[in-house]
Amino acid sequence: MRHLLLALALFLSSLVLKQATIVAGDVGTAASYGPPYIPTACNGNRRDQFPPGNLFVAVSEGLWDNGAACGRRYRIRCVSGKNRPCKEASVDVKVVDFCANSPCPNTLLMSKDAFSAISRFHKSHINIEYTHFHLNENTGLNSRRKLKNSKTEMEATASAIKSHLLKGNPNQMKPSSDVPERQDWILIMKIEGIMSGWMFIQSTQDDQA
Numbered sequence: 157m158r159h160l161l162l163a164l165a166l167f168l169s170s171l172v173l174k175q176a177t178i179v180a181g182d183v184g185t186a187a188s189y190g191p192p193y194i195p196t197a198c199n200g201n202r203r204d205q206f207p208p209g210n211l212f213v214a215v216s217e218g219l220w221d222n223g224a225a226c227g228r229r230y231r232i233r234c235v236s237g238k239n240r241p242c243k244e245a246s247v248d249v250k251v252v253d254f255c256a257n258s259p260c261p262n263t264l265l266m267s268k269d270a271f272s273a274i275s276r277f278h279k280s281h282i283n284i285e286y287t288h289f290h291l292n293e294n295t296g297l298n299s300r301r302k303l304k305n306s307k308t309e310m311e312a313t314a315s316a317i318k319s320h321l322l323k324g325n326p327n328q329m330k331p332s333s334d335v336p337e338r339q340d341w342i343l344i345m346k347i348e349g350i351m352s353g354w355m356f357i358q359s360t361q362d363d364q365a
Contacts, residue, residue, distance in 0.1 A: 181231070181233075181285040181286050181287035182285070182286055182287070183235070183283065183284065183285055183286075184262070184263025184264065184283075184284055184286060185261075185262045185263050185264075185281060185282065185283055185284065186213075186232065186234075186262050186263060186264045186265070186266050186271070186281070186282055186284045186286075187261070187262045187265060187266070187271070187279075187280070187281045187282070188265070188266050188267070188268050188270075188271035188272075188275075188278055188279070189214065189265040189266070189267070189268075190268055193206070193212075193252075193253070193267065196214075196252045196253040197214075197223070197226075197253050197254035198223070198226035198227070198251070198252050198253060198254075199226070199252065205252050206250075206252060207249075207250045209269055210267050210268075210269040210270070211247055211248065211249045211250065211267065211269060211270045211273070212249055212250045212251070212252045212253075212266075212267050212270060213230065213232075213249045213250070213251055213252070213253075213264045213265060213266050213267065213270060214251075214252070214253035214254060214255045214256075214264070214265040215251050215253075215254065215255065215263075215264055215265075216255045216259070216260035216262065216263050216264070216265075217255070217258070217259065217260060218263070219251075219263065219264075220254050220255075223254075225251045225254075226251055226252070227250065227251060228250070228251045228288060229248060229249070229250055229251075229288070229289050229290075230248070230249050230251070230264070230286045230287065230288055230289070231246055231247070231248050231249075231286065231287045231289060232246060232247050232248075232249060232264065232266070232270075232274060232284050232285070232286045232287075233246040233274065233284060233285045233286075234274040234275055234282045234283070234284055235282075235283050235284060235285050236282070236283045237275070237277075237280050237281065237282035237283060238280060238281075239277065239280070240276075241275045241276050241277045241280045241282055242274065242275065242276075242282065243273070243274050243275065243276060245273055245274060246274065247270050247273040247274050248289075249264075249266065249267075249270050253265075261281075262281065263284070263286070264284070264286065
């Protein structure tokens with residue numbers, strides 16, 4: 157039983173760490189840029205290249221990747237700037253262009269609509285955290301459902317093991333005095349702590365989605 161609990165704890169830890177790396181991002185700077193937005197370096201004069209809400213960006217040399225950046229998605233959050241420009245929200249954007257200035261003065265140049273979603277001042281220069289994500293809308297939804305189902309299954313497994321340790325008495329707060337069972341109980345407590353971390357990360361991602 158202890159081997160099963162230890163394996164479950166390690167598995168949960170790896171999932172929490174994996175999800176935590178998704179939440180973390182790189183840091184850089186951003187400013188807004190205005191129309192005309194076409195032609196772009198990615199798709200010329202095609203108007204269907206722009207995402208709903210005109211939430212798009214032009215990237216600097218460091219992110220351009222010889223044009224491979226076209227179509228990439230970033231989640232951007234304002235972290236600081238002059239006169240406290242940051243809003244609490246984050247914004248998801250699509251790369252449609254390459255910064256025309258060389259060197260580019262910012263990591264990302266954001267459309268006016270995208271910039272106003274995270275900054276109170278349209279002409280400010282802000283420090284940002286940005287995260288590249290690979291999911292489209294449908295895949296992102298399915299992934300969140302899969303993660304939720306996985307969490308539910310793990311909660312059920314931990315609950316079943318705990319019930320076994322409590323020997324069928326749900327009101328018993330501690331296991332018997334048997335030393336191996338006490339060790340199992342410690343592992344159960346660790347598993348519950350890991351799952352609390354999992355739930356916190358999931359709630360953070362849901363707020364940002």
